[in-house]
Amino acid sequence: MTDTSTSTDLTWNAQLATGDQRMDETHEEFVDMLNEILATPEDQQMPLYMRFLDHTVEHFAQEERWMLAVGFEAENCHASHHATILETMRAVIEHYEQGDTEIITRLAQALAEWFPQHAATMDAGLALYMKEVGFDSRTETLADPSRIKPATMSGCGSVSCS
Numbered sequence: 259m260t261d262t263s264t265s266t267d268l269t270w271n272a273q274l275a276t277g278d279q280r281m282d283e284t285h286e287e288f289v290d291m292l293n294e295i296l297a298t299p300e301d302q303q304m305p306l307y308m309r310f311l312d313h314t315v316e317h318f319a320q321e322e323r324w325m326l327a328v329g330f331e332a333e334n335c336h337a338s339h340h341a342t343i344l345e346t347m348r349a350v351i352e353h354y355e356q357g358d359t360e361i362i363t364r365l366a367q368a369l370a371e372w373f374p375q376h377a378a379t380m381d382a383g384l385a386l387y388m389k390e391v392g393f394d395s396r397t398e399t400l401a402d403p404s405r406i407k408p409a410t411m412s413g414c415g416s417v418s419c420s
Contacts, residue, residue: 268292268370274377278385280395284317285377292373295366303362304354311347318344325384328393329406336380343369 270286291310295303318340325336346365353361392401400406 274374276377276382276385278388278395281385288317292366292369300359300363307362324388324395328388328391
């Protein structure tokens with residue numbers, strides 16, 4: 259059995275902030291849930307993991323709604339990264355149920371390594387672009403919808419990434 263008392267270095271801090279308060283609140287919840295999983299014995303992780311999976315599905319759907327609202331194509335590399343993570347997270351359930359009880363910990367550790375770079379690049383780029391075009395993530399509305407050309411970007415987070 260893997261030692262789950264080993265702490266991850268992922269703690270919420272200013273370097274993870276994207277500049278969008280609602281996005282940052284969701285990200286802080288993501289980090290907290292990830293750390294809760296890592297602090298839990300492996301034989302007790304599945305209920306927490308299922309909650310974390312549900313949270314991550316909504317977290318990614320939220321960002322993808324925002325991307326569409328500010329002019330991203332439905333198929334873009336940022337959304338593709340989300341899809342890959344969710345596919346992996348769903349596959350973990352079957353592996354765990356087949357007896358690989360260490361797999362949730364391994365995935366949580368991998369996500370702890372992945373998340374800071376994703377937040378600093380794709381998510382921060384999206385947050386910056388949302389601010390530039392006047393998109394309010396709380397109300398999910400644009401101050402001036404004429405500033406957006408629908409489905410013009412397929413990049414990772416911002417115009418410069420398309």
